Amino acid sequence: MIQAIVRRCALRLMTQSLDKTPHQDPKLLQFALRDGTQVLLRAVICDDRERIQNGMAALSSESRYFRFFTSATRLSDQQLRYFSEVDQQSHVAWIALDSSDPKHPGLGIARFTRTNEEPTVAEMAFVVIDAYQHRGLGTILLAVLYLMAEARRIQVLRAIVLGENTKVSDWLCSLGAAGSYERGEYRLDLTVHRDRALLPRTPAGENFRRAIEAVQPAIRRMDVSS
Ligand SMILES: CC(C)(COP(=O)(O)OP(=O)(O)OC[C@H]1O[C@@H](n2cnc3c(N)ncnc32)[C@H](O)[C@@H]1OP(=O)(O)O)[C@@H](O)C(=O)NCCC(=O)NCCS
Numbered sequence: 001m002i003q004a005i006v007r008r009c010a011l012r013l014m015t016q017s018l019d020k021t022p023h024q025d026p027k028l029l030q031f032a033l034r035d036g037t038q039v040l041l042r043a044v045i046c047d048d049r050e051r052i053q054n055g056m057a058a059l060s061s062e063s064r065y066f067r068f069f070t071s072a073t074r075l076s077d078q079q080l081r082y083f084s085e086v087d088q089q090s091h092v093a094w095i096a097l098d099s100s101d102p103k104h105p106g107l108g109i110a111r112f113t114r115t116n117e118e119p120t121v122a123e124m125a126f127v128v129i130d131a132y133q134h135r136g137l138g139t140i141l142l143a144v145l146y147l148m149a150e151a152r153r154i155q156v157l158r159a160i161v162l163g164e165n166t167k168v169s170d171w172l173c174s175l176g177a178a179g180s181y182e183r184g185e186y187r188l189d190l191t192v193h194r195d196r197a198l199l200p201r202t203p204a205g206e207n208f209r210r211a212i213e214a215v216q217p218a219i220r221r222m223d224v225s226s
Contacts, residue, residue: 029218030099034136038100039107041144041215043222044093048106049080051095055106058129066165067127083111090114092148096128096137107132110141112149112157120155121189136207142175143211147219149192161186174204 029041044052056064056075065071075083086093093111097104108128115121124145128137149157159177161169163184176199177188191198196212199205 027222029215029222031140031214033132033140037132037135039132039137039140040097040099040104041094041140042097043088044084044086044095044109044111046084048095049084051097051104051106052080052083052109055109055127055129058105058131059127060130063127063130063133066162066168067125069162083109086111088148089152092122092145092152094141094144094148096132096141108137108141110145112145112154114152114154115158118156120153122149122152122154122157124157124159124190136211138171139204139207139211140215143208143215144219146190146192146212147216148223150194151220151223155192157190157192159186159188159190161188171204174200174202175208176200176205 027042031039031041033039053075056073059067061071061073064073083093091111091113093109095106096108098107106129108126110124110126112122112124115123126138126141126145128141145157158179159168159172161172163169163181163186169186169188172188172190175190177190179186179188181187193199196209199209
């Protein structure tokens with residue numbers, strides 16, 4: 001497994017050096033946020049380590065705490081390796097990039113990992129840098145995770161959310177997630193419905209459904225060809 005990831009990393013680094021523009025690169029998706037800002041989306045690659053560390057620096061202390069449950073301001077080498085060396089099967093991760101900057105800094109990242117105990121359940125986590133929050137990017141990233149989960153026969157995306165992070169717990173509940181609260185944390189399970197009509201008819205549910213419909217054709221095309 002590790003050898004396969006290392007081989008894939010080397011291949012991706014070679015592919016990256018081809019210097020493609022976003023429109024030429026079939027693995028880069030371009031989307032408009034609710035305010036019209038254009039962002040790029042793609043699967044995480046090994047070369048994203050520095051981008052992920054820089055993204056950590058662009059987060060407020062509250063967002064860092066809500067995402068990582070600690071006050072640490074930097075990710076360790078071990079964490080960076082874990083976050084960037086993903087197989088896109090049991091550990092799926094996607095990153096959103098700033099399309100207006102040639103270096104394409106990271107704007108947000110979302111991932112899930114299949115749990116050992118229940119292979120149809122995956123634990124997910126996501127974060128968007130503060131300057132880009134509340135513009136629909138979190139919804140797009142969650143839509144990507146949802147579709148990737150569906151393609152990998154994962155039935156439940158589970159989020160562990162701190163009790164004080166009511167913005168996120170309320171949001172996930174308005175998408176139909178349900179769960180329990182223990183020792184200051186919510187454990188919220190979002191069922192992956194193949195039939196989108198089962199998503200709740202809340203405003204957030206409608207936004208989520210629209211985001212899924214917008215990203216679905218590109219994600220399916222890209223996932224099948226990868
Ligand atoms: C969770 C997070 C990724 C959402 O990113 P985002 O880009 O703001 O997401 P969206 O703009 O798509 O908003 C998603 C929902 O969050 C809620 N929300 C976002 N910003 C909000 C704000 N300022 N006030 C109230 N609700 C807000 C809304 O319910 C919104 O859904 P809606 O617009 O359909 O009503 C972002 O808030 C974040 O990075 N938080 C810190 C890390 C974290 O808590 N991660 C989750 C635990 S792993």
